[in-house]
Each structure stands twice: as structure tokens, then as C-alpha cells.
Amino acid sequence: MTENNHETTRTALVTGANKGIGYEIAAGLARLGFRVGVGARDQGRRDEAVARLQAEGLDAFGVALDVTDDESVAAAAAQLEAEGRLDVLVNNAAIAGGEPQEPTRVTGAQVLEVVDTNVVGVVRVTNALLPLLRQSPSPRIVNVSSSVGSLTLQTAQADPVGPLSAVYSPTKSYLNAITIQYAKELADTNVLVNAGCPGYVATDLNGHRGFRTAEQGAAVFLELATLPDDGRSGTFRNEDGPLPW
Numbered sequence: 001m002t003e004n005n006h007e008t009t010r011t012a013l014v015t016g017a018n019k020g021i022g023y024e025i026a027a028g029l030a031r032l033g034f035r036v037g038v039g040a041r042d043q044g045r046r047d048e049a050v051a052r053l054q055a056e057g058l059d060a061f062g063v064a065l066d067v068t069d070d071e072s073v074a075a076a077a078a079q080l081e082a083e084g085r086l087d088v089l090v091n092n093a094a095i096a097g098g099e100p101q102e103p104t105r106v107t108g109a110q111v112l113e114v115v116d117t118n119v120v121g122v123v124r125v126t127n128a129l130l131p132l133l134r135q136s137p138s139p140r141i142v143n144v145s146s147s148v149g150s151l152t153l154q155t156a157q158a159d160p161v162g163p164l165s166a167v168y169s170p171t172k173s174y175l176n177a178i179t180i181q182y183a184k185e186l187a188d189t190n191v192l193v194n195a196g197c198p199g200y201v202a203t204d205l206n207g208h209r210g211f212r213t214a215e216q217g218a219a220v221f222l223e224l225a226t227l228p229d230d231g232r233s234g235t236f237r238n239e240d241g242p243l244p245w
Contacts, residue, residue: 009059010136011085012225013037013076015067015125016093018045021144021198023052024218025090029225030058034088037080039065041072067093067121077128087136088225089129091122092144096168103166111167118171119178126182133191141182142224145195145236149173152244176236176245183234192227196220197238 012029016022018040030036030053038053038060040046046062053060063079066072080086097114100106126141133139147153148162149172162169179195186193198217220239236243 009033009035010087011035011037011080011083012088012090013039013063013080013086013129014090014092015039015065015121017090018042018049021214021217021221022090022092023049024214025092025144025221025225026060027053027056027058028215028218028222029088029090030056030060032222032226035059035061035083037061037063037083039063039076039093041066065093065125067125068116070124073124073128076125077132080129081132085136086129086132087138088140088142089126089133090142090144090221090225091125092221093121094118094144094171097171101163101165101167103164106166114167114171115174118168119174122175122178130191134189137190138229139191140225140227141191141193142221143175143179143193143195144221145175145179145197146172147197147199147238147243149176150236150244179236180234180245187233190229192231192233194224194227194233195236196224197236197243199238 010033012034014022014026014036017026017038026036026038036059038046038049050060050062063076064072065076095114095117097110122143148165148169151173153161176195179193182193198220199212220237236245
């Protein structure tokens with residue numbers, strides 16, 4: 001593992017980073033010189049991901065983190081504070097919600113479970129870590145969204161919106177809305193808050209039906225995590241440019 005001064009090395013936390021897009025975001029940030037916290041619930045998968053990164057010579061450490069649990073989030077925040085700093089938070093952890101996804105068939109409990117992870121989890125983690133992020137000279141908050149959350153594209157019945165999805169897609173619309181609100185509140189600070197779309201990536205979330213690799217999907221989030229200090233906040237984009245909300 002690369003030896004760095006933790007007080008001067010930029011540090012990032014990626015939630016849900018033990019596999020898929022989250023892992024590739026963590027790996028990409030580490031290759032850019034960040035010390036990266038691998039946030040994940042499952043200890044075995046978390047340890048394995050950290051070991052893979054360290055085997056590549058990257059600076060990574062595990063963070064036990066269940067974004068649906070207040071105590072877990074508080075403990076993760078305490079760990080990051082003990083690490084000395086936090087410059088980038090990537091809110092990647094998400095679940096699809098299973099079947100059915102037709103609005104006439106979903107249950108309230110099913111909807112609430114997905115909202116708790118995909119939206120409330122982002123709020124929990126962001127609010128817990130914002131005091132530490134504010135101490136960074138260039139803090140960045142990056143939310144992993146999706147084009148299926150675009151109300152504009154959904155209304156237009158555009159190709160990128162995917163299949164009928166009354167649980168997962170609306171949580172990404174909600175996440176986009178939350179992103180805007182954070183950007184508005186933090187507009188007079190140096191905290192930049194943005195959302196990105198990885199494209200249709202082959203992941204466990206979609207049964208590996210996607211045609212893009214996780215590494216390709218991670219690219220836009222690396223860009224948003226390393227925006228210059230005069231970069232924009234409150235945007236939603238993919239690697240090709242802005243997307244409609």
C-alpha cells in the first residue's frame with residue numbers, strides 16, 4: 001500500500017464501493033492520488049475490495065457503512081474524522097427494489113425500502129460528513145444518479161429511460177431533486193454538489209444486462225469529484241455532457 005501523509009493527502013469516501021461502479025470509482029480516485037475509503041456493509045466483500053486495491057499499490061481503507069442505519073453512519077463519520085480529512089464524498093450505494101416494478105403492483109414497504117437506501121441514505125451520509133467536508137479546501141459531493149431519473153426523458157418516452165420502473169426510477173428523480181437542494185443551500189460555500197449518470201452499465205443491479213463496463217461508468221464521477229474550484233454545482237450529466245432533469 002502506498003505510504004502517504006494522511007493529513008495532506010486528499011481523501012475520498014465512496015459508498016457501496018465493494019463492487020461494480022462503486023469499486024471502479026474508488027479505484028479511479030485512488031489512481032488519481034486519493035486515499036480512498038471503501039464504504040460497504042458486508043465485511044468480507046469490503047475487505048476483499050480493499051485488498052484488491054492495495055494489491056495494485058493504491059491507498060485504500062475499509063469503512064463499515066450501512067447507509068440505512070444512523071448508528072453505522074455516525075460511526076463511519078467518526079472514523080473519517082479520525083483519518084484526518086475528507087475531500088470527496090461519492091454517494092453510490094443503491095438498491096433496485098426487486099419485482100414487481102409496475103406502479104399498480106408495488107407495495108408501500110417495497111417503495112420505502114428503496115427510498116431509504118437511495119435517497120434518505122444519501123441525506124444521512126451527506127449530513128453526517130458535511131462538517132468534515134467543509135474543512136477541505138476543495139470539497140466535492142457526487143451523487144450517482146441515472147438517466148432513468150430524468151422526468152424530462154421519462155415524459156418524452158426517450159430511449160434512455162429504460163423499462164417500467166415505479167420504484168427504482170423515481171428514487172433517482174428524488175435524488176436529482178435533493179442534489180439541487182443541496183447545491184442551492186451550499187451555493188455560497190466552496191462545496192460543489194453534482195449528480196451524474198454512468199450509462200447502462202452491466203452490474204448486479206440490472207442482472208448484468210448493460211453494455212458498458214463499470215470502469216466506463218465510473219468516468220463521469222471521477223470528473224465530477226475533481227472539478228476545479230470554479231466548477232459548476234447543481235448539475236446532472238453523463239460523460240457526454242448535461243442531461244435534462
